[in-house]
Amino acid sequence: MKPLTDAEAASVVKESIAQIVPDADFTGVGPDDRFRDVLELDSLDFLSLVESLSERTGIRIDEEDYPELTTLADATRFLVGRSREATGTSPA
Amino acid sequence: MSAFTMPSLGADMDEGVLREWLVGPGDPVRRGDVVAIVETDKAAIEVECFESGTVGRLLVPPGTRVPVGTPLAEIEHGREPAGPARKDTLKPGTRARPAGPEPGKESAGRAANAVDSPARPAPEPSGEAACAGAGPLVRHLAQLRGVDLTALSGTGPGGRITRADVEHAPSPRAPRVRATPYARRLARDLGIDLTAVRGTGDGGAVRGVDVRTAAQGADVRAGAQADAAARPAEFRRESEQRTPPAAPAEEHPGRRTDTMRRAIAELMSRSKREIPHYYLATTIDLTAGQTWLRRINRGRPPADRLVPAALLMKAAALAAREVPALNGYWRDEGFVPGTEINVGVAVSLRQGGLLSPVIHRADTLAPETLMAHLKDLVERARRGRLRGSETTGATLTVTNLGEQGVESVFGVIHPPQVALVGFGAVVERPWARNGMLGVCPVVTVTLAADHRATDGAVGARYLTAVDRLLQRPEEL
Incomplete structure (x- = not known):
């Protein structure tokens, strides 16, 4: 498995959000905006987002990691970082 | 013989529009089967039958607005249906729901077209799931989306795979088609494959109107009533008599929001007119609750984790048992205690307005449930x-x-x-x-409580x- 690129991670994040908020308009969400507030994700939506990110990337996301998923830029950085760790430690 | 009547879907409902029939004359029905879609001022609701028998004449055509209590169809009680008689109706998945989040009509109508799929072995005469972890409709949805059910872990009661599980599963054939978010949602709701739709938007992006055109084309070709059952959203719009059939799809959510706004205005005005409210507040230390949640969520996959809302909801319900x-x-100048504790949950909708499912x-x-x-x-x-x-039934x-x-x-x-x-x-907080x-x-x-x-x-x-109660979360 190859680590995710920035572009891949960013698109996984957006696709996952779009799955939960089908009408999500990303033009109003800057990379450093708190997307959860802008797109009005409640705690159930956010949990679905974590579920989707985890399923799509195979990356384990614990509750302690939730603060990393606050902005699009943070979330992208988090996924890329985790996928590098994962591929660095496993021979696959 | 008895009549299936327009149900009251909430204390504020006086009338409703029979939007769609999901059964026809001669169909066997069981108590709990979803037989029709009724549109209230707030939402389209899947309406269940409260008796078992055979559907007789349908008394009200789709698109008709009638008062609560109006007979909609005859139910004949000659004999109990031995089981779902027709494989192309949606009985197998909708009967006998043990509170399980079984899906509704979305995939039901097309079940007939999909008998030769690997995920759905031949239609079972018994109507029960061959794959124990998922109902037929869920399996059908999985097949539509190309999701492998054996790779999913169910979140429903008893580990059943729910529709949400399937919908949240990564789809192996996720379309990489350029499309507006609205078009994607519409395509999903209408069961249209986006890759097969010709886009007329910028750079060939698929727009909502393209999906609708494709859906209509498919409808003409199929021409089957089963197909219509699979497209409630479209059907709803087309048969809405106050709206010209050619109205752009994008206008629909606005109309729904308007009628919902009026329904909320009516109910809330009545509340403030009639109910002398008193208000109390207290701030609660949630350290114990948070610690407990963190402990049980640790090591669980996201799908099995709890959010604080579930804990708060449980505490609110248990406290009602004590008080x-x-x-x-409040009815006829007196208080009528609820026989059960049925909690209405205020859910805000993204397009505005709110619903309170129960x-x-x-x-x-249990908190997990x-x-x-x-x-x-x-x-x-x-x-x-x-x-x-x-x-x-919310109390x-x-x-x-x-x-x-x-x-x-x-x-x-x-x-x-x-x-x-x-x-x-x-x-x-400090x-x-x-x-x-x-x-x-x-x-x-x-x-907020009623001072009467x-x-x-x-x-x-x-x-x-x-x-x-919240100080002892492990006992909730």
């Missing part, structure tokens, strides 16, 4: 897929505006109920305990009970 004077209805007997459910119900209900409320039984309403970041919410009671419980955001100042997660819980039914002392007892 039954807040659980029930979690029946919430006080008896409550959480599963909550997820399922909220999702279906937002997608317009609620069932009739989920819209009625107490809980609102959780804290999700939007505010610390307290002083709500308006939903008549004829006599109380509304509000939870604010869980926030970290908190004194045992003479020491520390920082704790706290939540402000409020109560109870006095402030009763409300105070309720909030105290919520606090006490």
Whole structure:
């Protein structure tokens, strides 16, 4: 498995959000905006987002990691970082 | 013979539009089967039959607005159906729901076209699932989406795979088609493959109108009523007599929002006109609750984790058991206690407005079960897929505006109920305990209650009970 690129991670994040908020308009969400507030994700939506990110990337996301998923830029950085760790430690 | 009548789908409903029939004359039905789609001012609701028998004449054509109680169809009781007689109706998946979030009509109509799929072995005469973990409709949906059911872990009761599980599963054939978000949602709702739609938007992007055109084409080709059942959204729009059939699809949500706005205005005005509200609030230390949640969520996959709302909801329901004077209805100048604790959950919709689907007997459910119900209900409320039984019977309403970041919410009671419980955001605040100042997660819980039914002392007892219960989360 190859680590995710920035572009891949960013698109996984957006696709996952779009799955939960089908009408999500990303033009109003800057990379450093708190997307959860802008797109009005409640705690159930956010949990679905974590579920989707985890399923799509195979990356384990614990509750302690939730603060990393606050902005699009943070979330992208988090996924890329985790996928590098994962591929660095496993021979696959 | 008896009549299937227009049901009351909420205390504020006087009439409804019979939007669509999901059964026809001669079809066997069982108590609990979804037989029709009814549109109220707030939402399209899947309506269940309350008797078993055989459908006789349909008395009201789709698109007709009739008062609550109007006979809609005849139900004949000659003999009990031995089982689902026709493989192309949706009985197998909709009967005998053990509170399981079985899906509705979305995939039902097309079941007939899909008998030769690997995920769906030959139609079972017994109607029961061959794959024990999922009902037929769920399996069909999985097949439509190309999701491998054996790779999913179910979140429903008893580990059943629910529709949400399938919908959240990564689809191996996720289309990489350029399309607007609205078009994607529409395509999903209408069961249209986006890759097969010709886009007319910028750079060939698929727009909502393209999906609709494709859907109509498919409809003409199929021409089957089964197909119409699979497209309630489209059907709803086309048969809405007040709207010209050619109206752009994008206008529809606005119309729904308007009628919902009026329904909310009516109910809330009545509440404030008739109910002398009193309000109480208290702030609760949520350290124990948070610690407990963190502990049980650790190591669980996201799908099995609990959110604080589930815990708060359970505490609110259990406290109503201790203070039954807040659980029930004000009717005919007197309080009628509820026989069960059915919690209405205020769900805000993204396009505006709100619905209050009901979690029946919430006080008896384990937090995990409550959480599963909550997820399922909220999702279906937002997608317009609620069932009739989920819209009625609330004896107490809980609102959780804290999700939007505010610390307290002083709500308006939903008549004829006599109380509304509000939870604010869980926030970290300086908190004194045992003479020491520390920082704790706290939540402000409020109560709006009907002063005709109870006095402030009763409300105070309720909030105290919520606090006490939340200090022992492991017992919830």
